Structures are given as structure tokens and as C-alpha cells.
Amino acid sequence: MQRILQPGDIEALDRVSFPRVRLPQPALLFQERAARMRQLAEGHPIADYLRFAARLVEAQQRLAAQAPAAEALPADAVQRASANGMPLMPASDALPAGWRATLRALVADVQADPAVPAVLRPVLDRLAAHDDDALDALARQALADNLGREDIAAATLVMAALQVVFAARAAAQDERSMPYTEPATVCPVCGSAPVASVLRIGGEAGGHRYLHCGLCATEWHMVRVKCSHCESTQGVRYQGVEEAEAGDAAKVKDQVVLAETCTQCHTYRKIVNQEQDPYAEPLADDLASLTLDLLMGETAFSRASGNPLLAIEKPLAV
Numbered sequence: 209m210q211r212i213l214q215p216g217d218i219e220a221l222d223r224v225s226f227p228r229v230r231l232p233q234p235a236l237l238f239q240e241r242a243a244r245m246r247q248l249a250e251g252h253p254i255a256d257y258l259r260f261a262a263r264l265v266e267a268q269q270r271l272a273a274q275a276p277a278a279e280a281l282p283a284d285a286v287q288r289a290s291a292n293g294m295p296l297m298p299a300s301d302a303l304p305a306g307w308r309a310t311l312r313a314l315v316a317d318v319q320a321d322p323a324v325p326a327v328l329r330p331v332l333d334r335l336a337a338h339d340d341d342a343l344d345a346l347a348r349q350a351l352a353d354n355l356g357r358e359d360i361a362a363a364t365l366v367m368a369a370l371q372v373v374f375a376a377r378a379a380a381q382d383e384r385s386m387p388y389t390e391p392a393t394v395c396p397v398c399g400s401a402p403v404a405s406v407l408r409i410g411g412e413a414g415g416h417r418y419l420h421c422g423l424c425a426t427e428w429h430m431v432r433v434k435c436s437h438c439e440s441t442q443g444v445r446y447q448g449v450e451e452a453e454a455g456d457a458a459k460v461k462d463q464v465v466l467a468e469t470c471t472q473c474h475t476y477r478k479i480v481n482q483e484q485d486p487y488a489e490p491l492a493d494d495l496a497s498l499t500l501d502l503l504m505g506e507t508a509f510s511r512a513s514g515n516p517l518l519a520i521e522k523p524l525a526v
């Protein structure tokens with residue numbers, strides 16, 4: 209009897225040829241990200257910010273190297289997540305042990321740097337003075353993207369510390385037993401939104417598009433024809449800075465960073481193409497392509513999700 213293949217079956221067949229999920233290698237991740245930020249900072253309009261971000265990511269790298277190894281989730285919990293189409297360890301659950309120690313070490317690392325911008329000193333001092341409960345409250349608000357105006361400046365540091373612990377936790381899991389989440393546009397490990405997507409080169413992942421988690425840096429495959437926000441295959445288009453400036457659609461393909469727009473959900477998210485630049489890194493290239501966000505701000509598309517290392521005050525709801 210013939211059996212009709214379900215979408216999951218088709219992807220299961222594909223799994224032999226390329227990984228569906230790529231878990232982070234934290235030390236390497238932060239090293240490559242920091243190097244990319246320094247490279248992009250050369251002659252960049254926001255060079256100072258990119259260098260500060262690189263400095264923060266270098267501190268993340270040092271902390272990632274010292275972090276105690278996290279543990280894999282027990283098999284029964286993995287099965288439960290899979291059966292329910294849920295992420296393995298949603299970030300909205302309890303905060304990982306050790307996150308506060310990581311935040312305090314990160315704050316101390318940045319405080320010790322004489323080159324840190326003076327405007328940041330009071331923010332660092334306040335964070336260092338917070339007790340455990342205040343820090344946990346701040347982390348939950350940052351994860352829910354619900355920070356008050358007075359905490360916006362602290363958000364980048366809080367998110368940077370959370371990235372270190374969540375990446376360590378993701379790295380300890382088993383790539384082969386990742387759930388198919390519903391929706392498929394959230395991270396299968398922590399349930400967070402992707403910061404951008406990346407077209408990878410080299411190795412088994414080469415030629416495939418992955419969504420890159422803004423929190424734990426897990427990457428999961430999604431075909432390019434699908435919108436990375438609503439999964440529609442109807443209205444995906446690309447827009448680049450050069451096309452917008454010169455009105456030349458042919459130039460779109462040659463650009464490292466494009467905005468992938470969707471006429472179904474009216475959002476955009478950037479896609480970073482390693483075929484155009486092998487050093488492209490999703491979070492760093494997203495941060496450095498702020499010009500593209502400014503151009504997109506004049507269109508009908510709104511940004512699908514933010515960059516954890518760039519805290520922006522949300523416009524007040526009217």
C-alpha cells in the first residue's frame with residue numbers, strides 16, 4: 209500500500225544529508241562573532257558601538273570558556289517536549305542556575321575596562337548593586353522584551369549574560385533528538401525568536417538556510433521559500449540597501465545582508481549570506497546593517513524580532 213509522506217517524514221529523509229539543527233559551540237561562537245564585529249567596525253558609521261559590542265562578546269567568550277558544563281535534559285523530558293511540539297527548555301521557564309554569577313562577572317569585566325564609555329558607568333554600578341531578586345526580575349523582563357524605560361541601558365548586559373548560560377545549556381543537548389516545534393519559527397531548544405537567518409557554506413550544512421536563535425545561538429533549518437516569521441510560502445521577497453538606493457533589483461543577489469520581507473505577515477527579518485562573505489555571522493551582521501533597518505522603517509514591513517545586543521526603547525502604545 210502506498211503511504212503519503214507527511215512533512216515531518218520528508219524532513220526525516222533529508223536529515224541523512226544535512227543537519228536539521230546545529231547546536232552552538234559557545235567558545236567558537238563568541239570568538240567568531242567578536243572578530244566579525246571588529247571587522248565590520250572598520251570605517252562604519254556606528255564603529256564605536258560595534259567595538260563596544262565586540263568587547264562585550266569577547267567577555268562572553270572568556271566567561272563561556274570558564275562556565276561549568278551544563279547537563280543534557282533527561283530522555284523522558286526530551287520525549288515529552290517532542291510529543292507536544294514544544295521547545296526542550298523554554299526560556300520562559302526557570303532561569304538557569306548560575307546566570308547571576310555570569311552577569312556579575314560580566315559587569316565586573318566591563319567595569320575594569322578604562323575604555324568603557326562614561327555614560328555606561330552608572331548602569332554598571334546599578335547592576336552590580338542589585339540583589340538576586342532584582343536581577344531575576346530584570347532577566348525575566350528582558351526575556352519577555354518588556355523592560356521599563358529606566359532599564360533599557362542595562363538590557364544589553366543582561367541579555368549578554370543570559371546568552372552565555374543559554375548557549376552553554378544548548379551545547380549540552382543532543383542534536384539528534386530535537387523536537388519539531390509548533391510554530392517552527394521558534395528555537396527548538398529555548399523557544400526564543402531568531403535574530404536573523406543565515407545561508408551557510410561548507411560542510412554538511414552548506415547551501416542550507418538556518419534560523420539563528422538570538423538567545424542560545426542554536427540554528428535550525430528552514431527552507432528559503434518560507435517566511436521565517438509566519439511560515440507562509442506566498443509572499444517572500446528580498447530587499448537590500450543597494451537596491452533601495454539605486455533602484456536596481458539585480459544587485460540584490462550580491463549583498464551579504466538582505467531583508468526578507470513577507471506580504472502575508474508584513475514583517476521582515478534579515479538573511480545573512482555566507483556565499484557572499486564567508487565571515488558573515490548572523491547577530492554581528494544584523495547589528496552592523498542598521499542602515500537597512502532604517503530603510504525598512506519607511507516601508508510597510510515591521511521588524512519581526514530584535515537584536516539582543518541592541519536595546520531600543522519601544523514606541524509608546526497609543
Ligand SMILES: [Zn+2]
Pocket residue numbers: 395396397398399400421422423424425426
Ligand atoms: Zn534558543
Ligand SMILES: [Zn+2]
Pocket residue numbers: 435436437438439440470471472473474475
Ligand atoms: Zn510572514
